[in-house]
Amino acid sequence: MSAASANIDPLELAKFSRLADQWWDRDGPFKTLHDINPLRLDYVQARAPLARARVLDVGCGGGLLAEGMAAVGATVIGIDLSEANLAAARRHAEGRGLDVEYRAVEVAELAAAAPGSFDVVTCLEMLEHVPYPEQIVAACARAVKPGGAVFFSTINRNLSSFLLAIVGAEYVLGMLPRGTHEYRKLIRPSELSRAIRQTGLQLKELTGLHYNPLTQTYRLGGNVQVNYFAHTTRPDAT
Numbered sequence: 001m002s003a004a005s006a007n008i009d010p011l012e013l014a015k016f017s018r019l020a021d022q023w024w025d026r027d028g029p030f031k032t033l034h035d036i037n038p039l040r041l042d043y044v045q046a047r048a049p050l051a052r053a054r055v056l057d058v059g060c061g062g063g064l065l066a067e068g069m070a071a072v073g074a075t076v077i078g079i080d081l082s083e084a085n086l087a088a089a090r091r092h093a094e095g096r097g098l099d100v101e102y103r104a105v106e107v108a109e110l111a112a113a114a115p116g117s118f119d120v121v122t123c124l125e126m127l128e129h130v131p132y133p134e135q136i137v138a139a140c141a142r143a144v145k146p147g148g149a150v151f152f153s154t155i156n157r158n159l160s161s162f163l164l165a166i167v168g169a170e171y172v173l174g175m176l177p178r179g180t181h182e183y184r185k186l187i188r189p190s191e192l193s194r195a196i197r198q199t200g201l202q203l204k205e206l207t208g209l210h211y212n213p214l215t216q217t218y219r220l221g222g223n224v225q226v227n228y229f230a231h232t233t234r235p236d237a238t
Helices: 008-019 031-047 062-072 083-096 107-113 134-143 159-172 189-199
Strands: 054-060 075-079 101-103 118-124 144-155 200-212 215-219 227-234
Touching: 008 083, 031 062, 031 118, 031 144, 031 200, 031 215, 031 227, 054 062, 054 107, 054 134, 062 075, 062 083, 062 118, 075 134, 107 134, 118 134, 134 144, 134 189, 144 189, 159 189, 189 200
Parallel strands: 054 075, 054 118, 075 101, 118 144
Antiparallel strands: 144 227, 200 215, 200 227
């Protein structure tokens, strides 16, 4: 699928593709994702047990979350439109002996071909990088089974997030490469909640992700002023 026909910004695709060989460098440009990955995995597993679950990881990048879910017993398909990301993900999974299937396909296409196929769908740190995030939400809702769970994470759009997630994280602390996020693409919780309701998903919880620069640690819980997670479910038809 060409970038022009997909719900993707070609500049974003190129930006992450250029960094693909560094996905698994724990001190490299994706250090923050490595640091929060245990929290992400625990958050999902506490709300949707992953052992023997069929899982779709949307915007899988180099496979950090996909590998974590596979390691606890999930059958995982990771999708991304960057062939460079997928190559890095495949190499690393093979090196660990993990069976993760990676595909270069847009979630809308996959959901149309196989609706209601997954027990769990994850779409973390991805919505703020596409032109039409509401379309991604709708496709994730279509991909999950009745009774299944869908998880999103993204960044709020307000002064606090601009100062902390962009100025602080990218330009002052150097936690992320400069230009990782664009303020105009950030998503308010009210906007994500509306997109979730429009798909028929039920929003179960919004929770914040917080960083303490003194201890250099992360935690989940509390306000959603900057980074936040959403746990949703698709109502069971029965």
